[in-house]
Amino acid sequence: MSSAQAVVTVAGAGNKLRVQHLGMVFERDGEAVSALEDINLDVSEGEFVCIVGPSGCGKSTLLNVVAGFLSPTSGSVTIDGEAVSGPDPRRILVFQERGVFPWLTVEGNIGFGLSKLPRAEREARIAHYVQTVRLQGFEKAYPSDLSGGMKQRLQVARALAVNPDILYLDEPFGALDSITRVIMRGELLRIWQTERRTILFVTHDIDEAVQMADRVVVLSSRPAKIKDILIIDIPHPRNISSPHYLELRDELLKQIGLAYEI
Amino acid sequence: MSSITKPRLWESFFWPTIAAALLLAIWHYSVVFTGTKVFPSPMNVKTGVVELLDKHVLWADIGDSLRRVALGFGAAVLVGIPVGLWLGWSAATYQVVNPTLQILRPISPIAWIPVAIIFFGVGDRAAIFLIFLASFFPIVVACVSGVSSVPPVLRSAGRNFGLSTLQLIWRVIFPAALPQILVGVRIALGIAWLVVVAAEMIAVDSGLGYLVIDSRNSGKRYDLVVAAMLMIGIIGLVLDFSIRQVERIKSVRWGFRDAS
């Protein structure tokens, strides 16, 4: 598919998420606007896949369809062979901002999806995920007391607490400053490697994609089609100065159509 | 705003005291100056208050007024919030019902009095109905506004966790809209307090409003009139202050920006 030397086999072979001939057409002011065209994608269990593309190309739409918030106008989305018919706690979406519930504490948010569990187990799980995202000491704090990065970590903890099969993230670090962004990438990778979830991550940041993903799906501008899928075969932790990394990054920039000399 | 220095804590007691003293002085001296026989001076009012307290009339009247407010306002909250949540949630229902609400809303509760009297006769029930009517609209309006300003992200997040519609409204929409709903509740309480006084002047024969009218009618006791007015003002202030305390509870406070 691209400049990769070898195909990397990802842990847990077998298709988790299958997107087939997905199309999405919106009606705007009486005119049909095509957002997505013929998207085909297979994601394996435990894989970390990034979706990149220019602003407004439809990446978030794709994520919303796959997560079940929108119904596609054509094509299908199946997870473990089952068709996706709506939002489901087995697939949690982490939003870019304002996704945490401001009237609940950190504990309240993380425990939000756990109301059906007995009390002891719920509290144990909450404590575990507070640890996982490193928010110890803030259990009783409200989101208004937390920084942007902490709120995103809270969202991730809330998502993980319900043990989802797949984690969707819609530009989760987009509203954060660049230093926090770098830190959060490390955090997310660490959590991914411990928890071994399937992750579908939308971003417009090329570096982010190359630093984190096993595979990067490149979308064209609207109507979005898959331009290419790059395989990032560098083992973690990735050296962002290594020649291979830079090679892949350049390849990605070229795919998006950006010059690399400003 | 244009303060050269930030005012100190003692000043927040000092200046109001000066203003109040100024007001009392102007009041006292204009009574003396105009030589009026009827309008009370501050001293007269004070003795008037004592007199009312002595006769135990004041507490009974305050109790009556508060009771009516509690019932009418309470009913408005219990009915208005679910109705408001439903109207805010279902755009279709809102579209159908809203014009009717907009037409009924500007009709002064006072104008409803004759109708209220027909249905409930003269007395408590009519007053409570009027208070209910007057409090109902601000609460419904605030609920609708609160629901529509819930960020869609929160709705999606709620659905993502598998909540049914009813659960979604109870666990996400209602808490998210609560700050705005509380503002409407506070406004409604203020209105309820205004209306109870009005209702008591016209449709019942106890309570602070009645005290105001009666003091004048049976003996031109303007000292009692002003004493009653003062009581009305103070209790209204206490009610407002109490509700504002609710707004400070942590799980609602996030919805209020810190204003002076």
Add this chain to the structure above:
Amino acid sequence: MWLRPVLFIAVLLAVWQVAIYRRPGQLLPGPIGVASGILDLMQHGLLLRYVIASLFRVTWGFGLATLTAIPLGLMLGWYRRGEMAFYPLVQVFRPISPLAWIPVAILWFGVGDLAAIFLIFVGCFFPLLLTAMSAVHNIPAVYFNAGRNFGLSSSAFVSRVLYPAVVPQLLIGLRITLGIAWLVVVAAEMISVNSGLGFLIVDARNAGNRYDLVVAGMVIIGAIGLLLDLAMRSLEQVRSFHWSSSED
């Protein structure tokens, strides 16, 4: 689009009419009775006269309150200490229903127009004062800094920064207070004058149980209140006042 709400109202009216039929000898009129009541008023030339009387009082009371409360409120909002001094007093006066002022109003102004206007004035003064004070508070600090940065004199600052920043909020406050004024005029007229819509309601009942006129009066009050509100809202939309919405 507008069909459904109209249908809903029609259904309500129908239910109302049927309920009246079922209880003959009932004092309350049905919608048809109300409509004929309105026609009745129009024929006697009373409708226009009463509406104008009520509007007249509102204009005077509301106008006087605006002219006094807004400048005072802006000033108090500006001078922190002034506000600290008067805020508690305002908070005590505000919950006193204008109706509670009736004995005082009659004492000072006698029974008549002046008393009614005074009641409306009292009902509008305190809310407008608070609106003006709050509007000054809500001016973003950056405006002040920008004004000082550009070396504006005080008067230039007031006319070029303060006033434009304050107008949108004032308009909203004026609209709400106009609604209050309309509620108060009805109450004031029931008690102390002999013309106007509030008077109509009281008089129609006392002099012959003409409940069709009572409800007709209510309907007209509601309609005019709604029109006043819509008129103020369209004023808010006027372009030269419209800048604040772009903030969000």
